[in-house]
Amino acid sequence: MIDKIAWIHLKDGRVLGTRSAGKGTYYLPGGKREPGESDVETLVREIREELTVEIDAASAKHIGTFEAQAHGHSSxxxxxxxxYTASFAGELVAASEIEELAWLTTADADRISPVDRIIFAHLHEAGLLA
Structure with missing residues (x-):
């Protein structure tokens, strides 16, 4: 089991996705926790590293936990x-291993990981994602 935390940042019916250098697939921003970190601590650290913004930890709201076959891993x-959703301060800038930011919709299902497809469907059903 790979345990990850992701940030759902929605704007105008689209969700922020990231693509790492040398990869063709987009993922929701976030990543794996360090030993002893809480979900929100992981969220704050990962988003600072990947997108150079500061997540407001007090605003973090859990919106769901989803599971699927891990993209690029053995069966x-x-x-x-x-x-989580959360407000933030700063300007979104690709940093660390992130090469590109993109605003994605359900029409981008062929460009995202299997777990992100499940999350996108959930957001779409909730009327949050085009």
Whole structure:
């Protein structure tokens, strides 16, 4: 089981996605926790590293936990993505391993990971994602 935390940042019916250098697939921003970190501590650290903005930890709201086959891993390896919305301060800039930011909709299903497809469907059903 791969345990990840993701930030759901929605704007105008689209969600922010990131693409790492040398990769063709977009992922929701976030990543794996360090030993001893809480979900929100992981969220704050990962988003600062990847997007150079400061998440307001007090505003973090859990919106769901989703599981699917881990993209790029052998069959049977599952990723669990615990997703949060949160406000932030600063300007979104690709940093660290992130090469590109993109605003994605359900029409981008062929460009995202399997777990993100499940999350996108959930957001779409809730009327949050085009």
């Amino acid at each position: 049977g390896v599952i990723v669990r993505m615990t997703c």
